[in-house]
Amino acid sequence: MFGSKKSPLKVAKPSSVESWTNPFDSNDEGMDTKKYSSSRKTSSERALTTLGVNTNPFDDGTDANKKSSSTLYGFQSANWNKYKNDFRDSGGLENQSVQELESYAVYKAEETTNSVTNCLKIAENIREEATQTLVTLHQQGEQITRSHHVAADIDHDLTRGEKLLGSLGGLFSKTWKPKKTRAITGPVIVGDDPVRRKGNHLEQREKLGLTSAPKGQSKLRSPPQEPTNAFEKVEVEKNKQDDALSDLSDLLGELKGMAVDMGSEIERHNKALNHLYDDVDELNFRVIGANQRGRRLLGK
Amino acid sequence: MGDHLARAEDFENKAEKKLSSWGLFGSKFEDAADLFDKSANSYKLAKSWDKAGSTYIKLASCHLKLESKHEAAQAYVDAARCYKKTNINESVSCLDNAVNIFCEIGRLSMAARYLKEIAELYESEQNISQAVAYYEKSADFFENEEVNTSANQCKQKVAQFSAQLEQYQRSIEIYEDIARQSLSNTLLKYGVKGHLLNAGICELCKGDVIAITNALERYQDLDPTFSGTREYRLLADIAAAIDEEDVGKFTEVIKEFDSLTPLDSWKTTLLLRVKDKLKAKEIEEDDLT
Structure with a gap:
């Protein structure tokens, strides 16, 4: 998996103190990554570590100065350029030592983990936004229904007004009948799929064994022992990637469900708005008629 | 700007004269209301927010005399919008009056909306306890009118501030x-x-x-x-x-x-x-x- 990327992304290096103002020190990699990336800190980072600058309110600075137990697979920034262009400048992959290739494998694995984690982060952000959008759509649906109820109320009031206008006029004048092209229907409730509306639907799915089983703690959160060689480190990274991809898969499934729900809700809104438009159009026609009658009465 | 101010004062003086003069009960207040409305608009154009607010309050009292409660409530809301820029307490007081009138005439969804606005004003002033009280009232009104999403938004605010307290x-x-x-x-x-x-x-x-x-x-x-x-x-x-x-x-x-x-x-x-x-x-x- 880690070898599939041709041109790895550049790893952003903090260039100033400003890049350290994140209150959560959100390092995308876990604890392990910190250990063998500690030696590739830029000078500004080293200075900050020495000064003990720490703006994360949850950070006690306990692991700020942790050093790698084995620097054999640590990466110097000089090596980065080699890795970035797949050793093109130093004789290609074939001419590298085993140790160099092992380091390269770890670097690639780490980088893939970062990419997958970033994808997960983006998916989480999309999910947050989608949740807000769904709430707004729900609110919009309520507003359409309320507007339609008001239109129905106007219909009742207008009917009363039309009766009064009909009874006005001279003794010998022809009785006025308001023109009506169609009845006002009021809000038409378009039901959802009844199965999905049921509160106990999730429980039923759970009993059937359809919902994903609760995920246990990430294996990496408390690894049994420190990875000592490149192979173990790559395995650790692969496990991280598997976890992240599993989470990403679940998230994308949920996003699909959200998109479907958004679509069906917007469709419902369209239908409701069509009904509302018809009713308002009819009301408008009747108001015009009532106005004409009023004008005629005043003109007499 | 000065031109608008002069016109506003002129309209206001005319309105005051109308009110103090003898005349048919209804038409006197109707004419005064019309003049107060013009005066308030001119004050707004002159960016004289306090004067605009006080003029809208006078307009509201004219509408109340004419038994036009909806218009009176709307005038109080307009007054609140003007005071919002200079005097939050006055703004809250006007919105409170508007809410009371809307409750009287059975426009509970409007009342709920303005209760929420009062809560937001208190929140902007960092008066958390008052904000909580008004968000709670607003949620209650929204629930009565079955505007559940808005009710939940207000409840969430109550929960958020309660946790802070x-x-x-x-x-x-x-x-x-x-x-x-x-x-x-x-x-x-x-x-x-x-x-x-x-x-x-x-x-x-x-x-x-x-x-x-x-x-x-x-x-x-x-x-x-x-x-x-x-x-x-x-x-x-x-x-x-x-x-x-x-x-x-x-x-x-x-x-x-x-x-x-x-x-x-x-x-x-x-x-x-x-x-x-x-x-x-x-x-x-x-x-x-």
Whole structure:
């Protein structure tokens, strides 16, 4: 998996103190990554570590100065350029030592983990936004229904007004009948799929064994022992990637469900708005008629 | 600008004259109302907000004399909008008058809307206790009118501020109630884990590990899918860290969660409270040993 990327992304290096103002020190990699990336800190980072600058309110600075137990697979920034262009400048992959290739494998694995984690982060952000959008759509649906109820109320009031206008006029004048092209229907409730509306639907799915089983703690959160060689480190990274991809898969499934729900809700809104438009159009026609009658009465 | 001001004063003087003159009861107030309206608009154009506000109040009293309650309420709202720029207390007072009139004439959804506006004004002034009181009233009115989404928004504000004021139980009840309601709705069900996370954080602030564990079980019964979420794992891990009195683990757990979903300021504040309690406990333990 880690070898599939041709041109790895550049790893952003903090260039100033400003890049350290994140209150959560959100390092995308876990604890392990910190250990063998500690030696590739830029000078500004080293200075900050020495000064003990720490703006994360949850950070006690306990692991700020942790050093790698084995620097054999640590990466110097000089090596980065080699890795970035797949050793093109130093004789290609074939001419590298085993140790160099092992380091390269770890670097690639780490980088893939970062990419997958970033994808997960983006998916989480999309999910947050989608949740807000769904709430707004729900609110919009309520507003359409309320507007339609008001239109129905106007219909009742207008009917009363039309009766009064009909009874006005001279003794010998022809009785006025308001023109009506169609009845006002009021809000038409378009039901959802009844199965999905049921509160106990999730429980039923759970009993059937359809919902994903609760995920246990990430294996990496408390690894049994420190990875000592490149192979173990790559395995650790692969496990991280598997976890992240599993989470990403679940998230994308949920996003699909959200998109479907958004679509069906917007469709419902369209239908409701069509009904509302018809009713308002009819009301408008009747108001015009009532106005004409009023004008005629005043003109007499 | 000066031109608008002169015109506004002219209209206002004419209106005052109309009111003090003899004339047919109805038409006198109607004419005065018309002139006050023109005067207030001119004051607004001259950006003389206080004067515009006071003129709208005079307009409202004219409408009340004419028994036009809806127009009177609307005039109070306009006055509040003007005072908003200079004098928050006056603005609140005008909105309060508008709310009372809307309640009288049975326009409860309008009343709810302006109660929410009062709450927002108090919130902007950092008067949290008053903001909570008005958000609660607003939620109540919205619920009566079955405007559930707006009611829930107001309730969430109440929960948020209650937690800040360390009234955690109240917050927990609100968040759990909203989660329960959301579960039965196709569109709102996706927000459930967010509400349960908020409730869980409030439980953590109470500091009772057994209560936290019970709450997590309750949330699982409420929403069987919750146990598979990162939010559940966060709460469970924090509970474990509190139980073990391990500040390091607590920090790591939060950092890991934050790296994917950045925590907002409200969650950060509450989790810092939890951490401070945990640290204090740790120091206490060290002192004993």
